[in-house]
Amino acid sequence: MIAALVGPLLSGRSALALDQVRTTYLEKCGGCHGIEGLSGQTYIPTLRDRIGTLSCTPEGRTYLLTVPGVSMSLIRDDALMAQVMNFVLFDLGGRSTPAGTRPFTAEEVHTQRGHPLSTTDLPAVRAGVWARAIACANHR
Template identity: 60%
Template sequence: MTRIRFPDFCLAAALALLGVAFPGPARAAIQSHTVTNYLTHCGGCHGIEGISGKTFVPTLRDQVGWFACSPEGRDYLVRVPGISMSLIRDDQELADVLNFVLFRLGGISTPQGTKPFTAQEVHVLRAKPLQTDDLMALRAEVLSRARAACPH
């Protein structure tokens, strides 16, 4: 499999724009391949900064962290088709992207004390992709319950 390689100046700009370290419990430096994976597999629809256009694609910036307020919401993040069926087949690489999204792009919406995703957790959850006729309605329901459970 050939990886798309961003020119160094593009990667440097993306790293500067997005930051280079997770806050809280996931302080490990972001590997450049994690940012590249986000930009390649997610950024086209969710936006480089996690801000999507006015479409059915949800904005991640300062919003995606609410899902971490409940076990159901956390599971949803891995089981949603764009993640569970991602072309990123390595579970650790996908966990790294999820942690980048949750801790970096999630910003103020991610609760203190949120645990980073692990490769094992991703492996188990992505094997059970969500099956629904109305993903938008399911997302709204899960998000509503998660926000209600949030300590904010």
């Protein structure tokens, strides 16, 4: 059963050999965002083949690291968080991540998490960031 659930995340790897990045995603992010990045019709955004669009703008890239689920995550190791975010961006983001997108670094994660997003209306902020990223992606 577990192998069937995590199979799409393995990219040809054995279900018994989940690496630290995928295991961390499953433990810390998968409960809300889904094990395959598909959260369904909820308040939590779907990641699969969508999340990469945010990397089209500097604002979107910053948003990815300052949103509460990342900036206040229990994943306190910046290098590991960078690896998890790269998994999200490149593996789960798939075709939505533009060619040439640079990977997150531990330094970038550390800097951005020092300035967490603070808003009383996260859905409105998210909608604005998404709209601008989509407009940018459509002009590429």
